[in-house]
Amino acid sequence: MTCCKDLKPALPKAVRILKHEQLNARINRLTLDARIDCQPGQFVMLWIPRVDEKPFSVDGANPLTITYAKFGAFTQALSKLQVGDKVGWRGPLGKGFNLVGQRQLVVAGGVGLASVMDLVRVMCSQKLVVDVVVGAKNQAEIYGLDELRSLGVGVYPCTDDGSVGFKGFTTDQTTLLLTHNKYDQAYACGPEVMLVKLHKLLSEAKLPHQLSLERYMKCGLGICDLCSIDGFLTCQDGPVFNEKQIDQMEEFGKVYRIVTGEEVAVSGKH
Amino acid sequence: MVNLETTFCGLKLRNPTILASGVLGVNPATMARVYAKGAGMITLKSISHETRKGFPNPTMLGTKHYFMNAVGLSGVGVDNSEKVVKQLKAAGIPIIASIFSCSFAKAAEVGAKFEAFGADMLEINVSCPNIVPGEGIGTAIGVEAELTAQITADVRKQTTIPLLVKLTPNVTDIVSIAKAAVAAGADGLVAGNTFGPGLKIDIETGQPVLFNKFGGVSGPGIFPLALAIVYKLYEAVKVPIIGMGGITTYQDALEMVMAGATGIGIGTAVYYEGMDVFQKVVAGMTEWMEAHGYHSLDEIRGMAHGAKQEEPVVGKC
Ligand SMILES: Cc1cc2nc3c(=O)[nH]c(=O)nc-3n(C[C@H](O)[C@H](O)[C@H](O)COP(=O)(O)OP(=O)(O)OC[C@H]3O[C@@H](n4cnc5c(N)ncnc54)[C@H](O)[C@@H]3O)c2cc1C
Ligand SMILES: Cc1cc2nc3c(=O)[nH]c(=O)nc-3n(C[C@H](O)[C@H](O)[C@H](O)COP(=O)(O)O)c2cc1C
Ligand code: FES
Numbered sequence: 009m010t011c012c013k014d015l016k017p018a019l020p021k022a023v024r025i026l027k028h029e030q031l032n033a034r035i036n037r038l039t040l041d042a043r044i045d046c047q048p049g050q051f052v053m054l055w056i057p058r059v060d061e062k063p064f065s066v067d068g069a070n071p072l073t074i075t076y077a078k079f080g081a082f083t084q085a086l087s088k089l090q091v092g093d094k095v096g097w098r099g100p101l102g103k104g105f106n107l108v109g110q111r112q113l114v115v116a117g118g119v120g121l122a123s124v125m126d127l128v129r130v131m132c133s134q135k136l137v138v139d140v141v142v143g144a145k146n147q148a149e150i151y152g153l154d155e156l157r158s159l160g161v162g163v164y165p166c167t168d169d170g171s172v173g174f175k176g177f178t179t180d181q182t183t184l185l186l187t188h189n190k191y192d193q194a195y196a197c198g199p200e201v202m203l204v205k206l207h208k209l210l211s212e213a214k215l216p217h218q219l220s221l222e223r224y225m226k227c228g229l230g231i232c233d234l235c236s237i238d239g240f241l242t243c244q245d246g247p248v249f250n251e252k253q254i255d256q257m258e259e260f261g262k263v264y265r266i267v268t269g270e271e272v273a274v275s276g277k278h
Numbered sequence: 279m280v281n282l283e284t285t286f287c288g289l290k291l292r293n294p295t296i297l298a299s300g301v302l303g304v305n306p307a308t309m310a311r312v313y314a315k316g317a318g319m320i321t322l323k324s325i326s327h328e329t330r331k332g333f334p335n336p337t338m339l340g341t342k343h344y345f346m347n348a349v350g351l352s353g354v355g356v357d358n359s360e361k362v363v364k365q366l367k368a369a370g371i372p373i374i375a376s377i378f379s380c381s382f383a384k385a386a387e388v389g390a391k392f393e394a395f396g397a398d399m400l401e402i403n404v405s406c407p408n409i410v411p412g413e414g415i416g417t418a419i420g421v422e423a424e425l426t427a428q429i430t431a432d433v434r435k436q437t438t439i440p441l442l443v444k445l446t447p448n449v450t451d452i453v454s455i456a457k458a459a460v461a462a463g464a465d466g467l468v469a470g471n472t473f474g475p476g477l478k479i480d481i482e483t484g485q486p487v488l489f490n491k492f493g494g495v496s497g498p499g500i501f502p503l504a505l506a507i508v509y510k511l512y513e514a515v516k517v518p519i520i521g522m523g524g525i526t527t528y529q530d531a532l533e534m535v536m537a538g539a540t541g542i543g544i545g546t547a548v549y550y551e552g553m554d555v556f557q558k559v560v561a562g563m564t565e566w567m568e569a570h571g572y573h574s575l576d577e578i579r580g581m582a583h584g585a586k587q588e589e590p591v592v593g594k595c
Contacts, residue, residue, distance in 0.1 A: 015550065018340030022482035053335075057485040061335035094483050227338045231301055231549055232349070233323075239307035268329045269304045269354040 020096030049104030055096030109192020117198020298545030316557035405471030512538025528562025
């Protein structure tokens, strides 16, 4: 039998909240009294006793930090927790990013930045050349620019309304960067419509890339099958997939399974 | 040459391993992957006449000895399952459709629909322990011989493909319930579902971990309990049995066959060993049989029952 140390974490550990900051009207950052040994891009399941348990990327590993957007019941409940309250976590889960080459392009849409923030930190610690494209609807929703600038990376904000940085989509900004610069690898996380466009344009530019995908996750353990994209389990084989794996996914950009297992269109999952 | 080919309820399987219901049984592409990884047959997640959300998370937890779940029978409903069955059958994959319903008439309807979609076999789940009181499904049926017989007979009337009944181990006398199911028309038995339900408490918060508090116990820790049940059933009924509960290694699988099982159900071991568990179990069984000079599982099935032994005098009462 597999040695128990190889088993995926399947029991939450309850720890105290050390810090709970509001980054903007929609996005909060939670710091837990815990450290995690993980690859950038891996995730944890966060448990609020008697409420629910949901997946979140590891934004920072030591101490364990989660950056989340307030959506529905779970993230609202999370936002009400205070320093000293206890939440449970289990992880690291899934496969993270694989650092390749020297010149790095990172693209983040919305709270997708949380999934690549630690990656950027690791890149900087290895003195790699890094450009980060950060997209959001508007000035009120963009976050993380100061932290990125303090890391010394190239920061390219874009907003739909031009209230900060480039006016347009992250994909437009990426196209511009690709005409001027050479990169060895690209990494991205964000809404799937963005990732679909990005996959197309990066493939055309022949730039190898890794995308962090989202599917509904119940177990995070490779058991419930809800997170499956054409048989790839997002919680186990992903959430980070390379361009070759993504090319094999017919459901990428199209099919999303909700909690019942029913298929809905990716674009209409909210 | 060792041949693991197994005929189960008239259906020829390339090997006796079967993916258990509720584990990786939603997306046909995932099930095709499990089949490609060596499973002999695939059971779909239990499906009823309606779509169901199941319980909020945590719905599962695991330790190195056991696993617990209170999924609450989430599912897409039978009318969303046609595509799933058709896709698997187009790929030539043998499948069991697992069905349940609080209404026996609806269970029969769900069974008939799966038969029309092209499923090879039906399995009635009367044994899920994660039920809300009053729902009238799962163990609410399976702990009663009469109700088990009734749902079996009702589904049998509307269907013709092989019909299995998946038993709950959480009863005092499983043999009487098994006999009732067979008398009502079951062609085979699945023994069985999860134990308990059990409970796990997080000591830091003092709270149950599962949202539903209680959950069915599966995984390595239940194996000897499941094995004993299969052993007893083999002596009591003539129909073939899928042995299930904690099977994780090829040794477990061989023990199950020696206790009398025809099929080897594997669910939670996907957590302990990954999807590769199917090919590992099949390869291990094949190698063991080769080394011991066996050619087919028929030669070892039920071996543990043997000839009658002397009754020892243990004490006076
Ligand atoms: C690998 C992974 C990493 C993630 N990392 C982050 C992160 O770092 N920060 C962040 O803000 N969000 C992250 N998410 C999304 C986060 O899980 C959802 O925002 C959260 O579950 C919403 O729950 P809710 O009850 O507040 O909202 P709901 O109203 O229930 O849902 C809002 C949205 O979240 C999705 N969602 C709900 N439940 C789940 C679930 N169990 N699994 C996956 N998606 C779900 C829904 O499909 C919907 O699109 C991540 C998701 C995945 C799969
Ligand atoms: C997460 C999970 C979900 C399950 N869902 C179902 C189900 O929908 N229907 C069913 O008949 N059994 C279900 N079971 C029970 C399994 O099919 C199996 O009978 C049981 O887990 C014992 O075998 P195992 O130890 O190999 O998993 C489920 C088990 C688990 C762990
Ligand atoms: S979340 Fe359950 S299999 Fe991936």
